Amino acid sequence: KVYTDYFFDEPAYNTHDGGYIPLTTPKIAPQPLVIPPLLEPDKQTATDDYYTVEAQASETQFLPGKKTKTWGYNTGFLGKTIVFRNGKHTHIDLKNALPELTTFHWHGLNVPGPITDGGCHAPVYPGKTNHIDFDVDQPAATIWLHAHPCPSTALQVWRGLAAMVLIKDDVEDQLPLPRNYGVDDIPMVLQDREFHEDNQFDYRADYDPDGVQGHTALVNGTVNPYFDVTTQRVRLRILDGSNRREWRLHFDDGLTFAQVGSDGGIMPAPVYMDKVMLTCAERDELVVDFGKYQPGDEVTLMTDDTPLCHFRIKAFEPDDTQLPDHLVDIEDPTPTPGLPVRKITMDGMDEEVAMDGKKFDMQRIDARQKVNDVAIWEIRNTNSTKNGMVHPFHVHGTQFQVLARNDGPVYPNEHGLKDTVGVNPGETVRIKVQFKLTGVYMYHCHIIEHEDGGMMAQIESYDPDHPKTYHLMDMDTL
Template identity: 40%
Template sequence: MHRRQFLTAAALSALAAACSSDPAVDPASPGPEIDFGTPLRVPPLLNPKSGKDGVRRFELSMQAGRTQILAGKRTPTWGFNGAFLGPTLRASRGDKVKMAVRNGLSELSTVHWHGMRLPARMDGGPHQPIEPGAVWMPHWTIDQPAATSWYHPHPHGATAEHVYRGLAGMFILDDDLDLDLPADYGIDDIPLILQDKKFAPDGSFDGDPLKGTFGILGDHILVNGTYNPHLRVTTERVRFRVLNGSNARMYNLAFADKRSFHVIANDGGLLGAPVEVETLSLTPGERVEIIVAFAPGEQVILRTADNGVDIGEGDFDLLKLIAAKQLKPAPAVPARLASPAAITAPAGAKVRRFKLSGHDAINGKAMDMTRIDEVVPAGAVEIWEIENNVYSHNFHIHEVAFQVLEMDGSAPPPYATGHKDTVYVPSKSVVRLAVQFGRYTDPVSPYMYHCHILRHEDSGMMGQFVIVEPGTENQVSLSIPAHIGGH
């Protein structure tokens, strides 16, 4: 690794918090020791066949229930098609998909398809509310490379609470790229949704997602909604699709025996070639795909370390992996993976600058549902500069793919290259992105950009942009009625 890349990677794991003395910060000490006595829950797969009209139909129902997370206690939870979390959705490039999302809760919510490139009216942001008892039916054609994306609520002011209660699930996209990678869901292709929780004595979720600098930093880490988990490995190599589904916590992932593993993909899909690492960092909303090799009969623990970052407090054991005495052979990790096209801004590309300060505004403005902040021509490639003058943030842009050009003047670590949609923005830093916008135009239906620390997003650290036909940017009204998009 180039020295500057090494220093950048180190900064991701060791940057001291500017707000470490801020009494509003809510650090969490590690939870009780765990014995890994609970089998890891693997979310069910929802992978319907196409109908006679060529459309694949998915049905999701938001509902309340109770879940045993801690031994002997029942926690009130929310979920999709069940009491807690949701099924893993799966579709392929070129598929026509139609969702029927029913809100069985007692309050309004939405469902956002995080990482999906689709029309703004189908995006599931705060302008596509689903009232209690109503059904929302977005539809689009999958037109992007294979990737691990996810879905979660996005009601303005309530996203943190709805995700914290359990509304989240993975959405896996496939394409026809013929690579010899682990792909047997639940066997050698395993989702890992990481979330931290606090519990009251009666077993209910505790804490206020909208208090403190970051909201809740829990002292119990759940993997796929499972506390104290183990997984029995039956193949020589396993592909883990890791999602940071937490409200605020950063995870610095490594194995207790310091083994190396290969990163093969991040937010936007496969890298050009695997990257061998011993540790990596994920902020809320980011995804990564890794391949880990196992020897027969061995046991190893996946951990997260406290490296001094303000949103990564605590050392936690996450998951114990127990290899069978005989393992099914698996091919080596391919030397080459995909060929993600470089996102290159043309000479004279528009540069947009965004300043993050505090936890409730971008460029000095709090989110306003009726205000368009940016107007972008369809198909543009722009440079976005994100300046952070305070404690840690991260930054997510709906609809787009981007490449990280610089993190405070240095290149990103190799595992953070490729196409992404969410990026860590460390304290006192500037991150530069080359952002590729899609071609779905709509001058009145906006997409969002925001900090994906959900307490910050809900407090107003979010803006809106529309994509329009090139040449019509100056014809767009910057004021829109609330809840454009409807049901």
């Protein structure tokens, strides 16, 4: 079966927003897609990996003419790709070479909150280096790193503080999936930016409390990219790394592809489709089979009607590897008996955004859940179905399962683990959440301006036998 719909509620697409900024087709000639280099470990042993991740200011050539002032991790814009291995103890020096404080948030990684997790309680001051170390304890996945200082996450991400992180494991290693990084296993960070005078970003000028957008699409920071296809099958690890933009992806000729992974890793089964939509912070791993093309052909990945990336077909060896009908088993824990359903609302738009009717307060713990309990959460987007927005709901420190949309089935590509789920206006989405570690974790809308604007709350995962107290920062101590 091939799915041919976008899955989300059409009346809620960002294209209907009053403030929608349409993407324009780039006027510059196609350029090779930037493939972020892999970050070299400082040291590796059989059991431990050591990395240094440095947030730095730099300049990046996006367009002809002046370079753009940007921020990045170990590189000018975005970051080098970091590889973690399931089962390894991982040590990271977090170096802040920026002129202001930042944090290093591991979006999608199951690590203790709030410090290792790197949300707003874990500032690294300018010129300083913090150290974290943790066990990687989750299946192979495409996750990411981004800045998370409250309330300037959106501005720092806009400047470039976002990088891809790949988790590898023995299960995924055995699957017939492309995994030659940069050749047939390609990260694609989708973002949009506005270029002002002298090709500079100007976040304040573009500010919109419902999410900042720009007219120019970037893939890994490349304007109008092309990618040379040298293998029949290519795996695209797509991240919606935009502050606000949704991407409705399809090829210009309707080529069918298979989604094999979502936020938390490989899905139980591939889903065949010719269109897919991502909301902010979601990841989709797609396997594209270019077998029907000839060298010299070109097929273009589009979002709505704007070209995003040109795939130029080169000569390749035939590879008719079929994806198995079953890929992996995912953990499916039974809900803990007797727990009430946790009800959460995502409210408002613009400056009015709130979570459960309240603005985020760094010093307030809004909810508690016992470590290892498996709880049902019901997230309701209280926006009107006529002119509301899709709010991407994200939880730190866990990968959850999506159980139902308005008591009905979930989308076909939501049967894997997720850490972010788009909730349509007026819709209630039911998820199953387990924290395996203790800590204070944030949950919020991942339209980053909504998060900064207060559509965010925090939950303590606690162990009654080992109560902990946390030092929570507040805006004034930052």
